[in-house]
Amino acid sequence: MSEHDESFAMENFDTILRQVMSELGVSRMVDDYRIKADPDAPYFIISLRLGNGPVSAIKVSDMALVDDSSGGGKITITDEAWAPALLTKLWQIYGRDGVEQLTRFELVVRGTKAEDLSDLELDPGEEIRSKVLDAVWRIFPEGFKVRHNIVDDKVMTIIGTEHDMEDEWIKVADDLHKKMRGA
């Protein structure tokens, strides 16, 4: 461990993490977090336990009206908050050319039927995870590019260093990950 007193750094990182998460609107999605660092090694670990937010998948029929039309399945979005995620999902499955945007809320997916589209599911957890990861990259020391991730459905632990990653540091991260999972 470093021979210097790093209490300022730990307090400051705590503040930065809280501010960044609130800026990105993910504060309520993270139940608990730990930051561990040894600047002498050097390594930096962030471990986050994700909360029980809206992690269950949502169907297209829950946030839009789906009809058949001459061009294919027609979607009329009723809950705009889901529009970007829905469009991204449709682009992934049917390609950009396959999805026609008639207006802000109306989409026609060529060559599909309404029933196929109604059963389509969106995973909100994915969006949350990407936002939380964005927060992590904003906090992580810039030069620590060598990274190792331990991720499961509840806890996300990321360790980073400057040069070679050592097994004992990964073990420290692993122990922290298990502790966060069990807590």
Place this chain on the structure above:
Amino acid sequence: MYEVLLFDGGVYKINELYELIEDVGGFVIQKTQVQVQISVTLAIPEEERSAIEEKTKELGGKLIEVPLAGTEIAVVAPTLGRHHMPHPTCDIAEQLRRSGAITVVMGLARGKGRRTAQITADEKAIIEEYDAAVFVLGNFKDCIVEHKVRLFEDLEVPVVAVCGPDIASLPSCEGLVCGVGRKVERMRREEEIHKLDEVAESVEGAIRSKRTELDEDPLFVHPAEVKDRIAELEAVQRSLRPAPIVLHLDGLRVKIPYAEWKDQIAAVEVYGRRLGDIADISDSRLGGSTLIKIKTRAEVESG
């Protein structure tokens, strides 16, 4: 010795102020006019301050102390990534501007990391062109004490280091302000504003000692006197850059290309001598600028 002050007031009868400045042997360094409001940075001989104060009162303006006026300061962050920018680097630069300095924010190409943090010879040479440099460092004491100090150990200009952890002293720097660290928000809380004041005071201290050092072996002419002559050059008048001439403690930066204008600049006459004879004129590392370092009186007279 010259004193630099800022007049803040209206444009009504402002010419009377300009005439008085000229009469007392002073100079206008910069004018910024916004509709009917005007800010004038002026340099006057210290003993004439009362006359300027009286005129300011008559014109209904106010006179503000700008201890860093006539200086150009580099605020250096390890990188320009979001980890160091815009806060607190820009907040510090803004605070120095409020004290009258012209500031430049600079990020190092390979300043990130701990052992991997480096500064290139080119970057050092750029920083050396300024009157002082402020290095904005991070949170970890180990990282600052063991590694980041190397970034500024060879610099000859005064350096003020700003960092997070409480450190008693750091080598190779004239000033040290602790308790800032990394920020993701503007520094607008009371204690943060005090910290910014502390940084400005520390830079003022470093500039003051450099000024005292210069006074021991005074310059042949004050840079503001040279500025007036150079401002008459056609290229300077045509320049669209916000401050085409920037004063330094021992010279000035003229934002016109060296290669094209060096002869005309050297031929400018100052007190019956060619500027080329009383100053060293060189190309600036920042593109399209020329640096003028005025020689000391002793150097000119012995040469």
